[in-house]
Amino acid sequence: MSVSFRQDEPATDNRLDQMGQGVLGKPHPRIEGLAKVTGTAPYAAEYPVANCAEGVLVTATITRGDVVRIDTDHALALPGVLAVIEDARLTTRPAQGTADKAPAQSPRQVCYWGQPIALVVAERFEQARDAARRLQVEYRADPDAPVDPAAVDAEAQTDDAVSRGDLAQAMREATHSVDVTYTTQGHASAAMEPHAAIAEWDGERLTVHASLQMLNYNISELADALDLDEDRIRLVSRYVGGGFGSKLGISQDVVAASIAAMQLGRPVRVVLSRQQVFQGIMRRSETTQRLRLAADATGRLIGFGHHALVSNLPGEAFAEPVLQSSHFLYAAENRELSLDLARIHRMTAGSVRAPGEAVGMPALEAAMDILAEKVGIDPVELRLRNIPARDPEKDLPFSSHTLAECLNKGAEAFGWDRSPRRPRQTRDGEWWIGTGVASAARVHNVQAATARVTLKRDGTARVETDMTDIGTGTYTILAQLVGEMLGLDPADILVDLGDTRHPRGPGSGGSWGAASIGSAVYVACQAIREDLASRAGVSERELQLTRGRTASGQSLTDLLSGADIVREGHYEPGKIEDAFTAAGFGAFFAQVRVNRFTGETRIDRMTGAFGFGRVLNPTTARSQCLGGITWSIGVALTEALAFDPRDGHLVNCDLAEYHVPVHRDIPDIDVVLVEERDAAASLIQAKGIGELGMCGGAAAIANAVYHACGARVLAFPMTPDRILAAMPD
Structure with a gap:
């Protein structure tokens, strides 16, 4: 039996908070973890x-x-x-x-x-x-064959272009303005x-x-x-x-x-x-990004400009969506955003973790740090003053908005010093020490998804969908969700993923997996609960299931009477998508030390605070945040694809020469989960976290480098030679 639900309105009933099982939202180890660490999970x-x-x-x-x-x-x-x-x-x-x-x-x-x-x-x-x-x-x-994006005529991507008001005039009339160009290199x-x-x-x-x-x-x-x-x-x-x-x-x-x-x-x-x-296979495009920010005397933005140049092969439709969060992150009446695509003969450019924001947010947030210095206010305060009440381009309400809370809670957890800031104020031997902050934002999407849930006659359950688990914790959170809805221990739930014989899930991409497939599982479990409630002689809202029994003491096996209950839940977003702007938000804080002689940067500590709706499992969510912050360290300091300028072939095509951060590069990382209930984000009130954790973190490091040693580096990654070249005499 199939049950469908199309979400046209916010899911405000909070049913998951009323189940009483206490399984969902709690730390739970990965149910496939033992198989992975013992080498018995077949890849x-x-x-x-x-x-x-x-x-x-x-x-x-x-070429x-x-x-x-x-x-x-x-x-x-x-x-x-x-x-x-x-x-x-x-x-x-x-x-x-x-x-x-x-x-x-x-x-x-x-x-x-x-x-x-x-x-x-x-x-x-x-x-x-x-x-x-x-x-x-x-x-x-x-x-x-052209291999240099700067040497060809780029194609304007009109779908991503915005022009409102008069940015040039706003820049001329602004009390404070920033006009700066950042570059990022490609990533694998x-x-x-x-x-x-x-x-x-x-x-x-x-x-x-x-x-x-x-x-x-x-x-x-x-x-x-x-x-x-x-x-x-x-x-x-x-x-x-x-x-x-x-x-x-x-x-x-x-x-x-x-x-x-x-x-x-x-x-x-x-x-x-x-x-x-x-x-x-695929690369993240390199980018050249021009940021123009115009502010009044108090630091409120009156003009916002973001132009980006990216590249791809001829005929490919994908263009790195650098402007994705720039469209809604900060308010400004005069706006100009544009994206150009250069056709070159390097291998295909496509989606690499957090496409768009992973490179767009570092440039934007580094430019915001320059503006904060010009205005003479705390960079956290600058961001707080420019949070829009509504989407500044679509004039839509946000489904929820936690940026201010993330900035404030992150600052408190980090021990952020809001006193006046100047570079080169703290030194430890040959190391300059500094701190930096950046906002995080990542668009939220949900996709149509279908899952089959079987409550078996023996009181166990099975979940089937072709959804994959790419290390994010899908096996575990689906077991927790079913356990919460049906009053079962997750150990009694078999989650069967990654097989096209099963109903079609949303796939693992775009950070939409958990919210989308979780909503489909919710629909299926809700249908099973209605069947059980009818058998128990109560309404579904009155049905309490805990440890395989109802509140009156009936066991699930008795209610099932020797037969399975099978429901296929189908979820898809409806009018809700056009009624709100949905996004996850966060804030990064970093403390770094920069060697005054070599330009080497070491990160002492980082804090990330993130708001992404309902937290389904704090353990797996925190793991995603840790991974994202680690990626942001790579973006900031080490990761760059190097192409031969003569023929465009990739020079550093292995893990020896493409420098991902290793254990010794990663400091103590503190993650603050700013939990909320976003009723418009999905049926289970959750949003994605897999990519949010790296959207802007590189800027917090760049801003900390400047605060430490006075080097304002305009190219990522900030290698020692670039830092040395940017250091004041």
């Missing part, structure tokens, strides 16, 4: 599949041009080699997160260095790898698990174990790529070793393994090397 490449051949992709070594010829004879003569597959479907894939076809291109055309052009399949991995390296490819290269998702797939074809149906985030879309993408009906494909992705956007869409390994399995009639495994992941 995509680890499923035991008999007679599995091994495939290795061959990738292009030119743009054509493949003239591939000499396969020599490779096929090598020991163990089964096939060399040249197929146009290896080089193209649907746009991420949709079932749309990829931009049209010739089967022999190369658009970026590292693009897959063939697959070598052999009995053993070493044989396939050796043959792939020996494969002779003849190209016709185009030496004029750098997930621990590389992209991998094992495909099996039985002549009629295809089964693929893969590392994917959004099976609800991925099955449509793969069906389109292979020209198969979706009902002939099964995708399984029970455990994902990190995705951060790179696994939103099907990647080359999935398509290649599927094609090879169908051609050879036996299972084929394809695992991308770390270098192939870096070179060919």
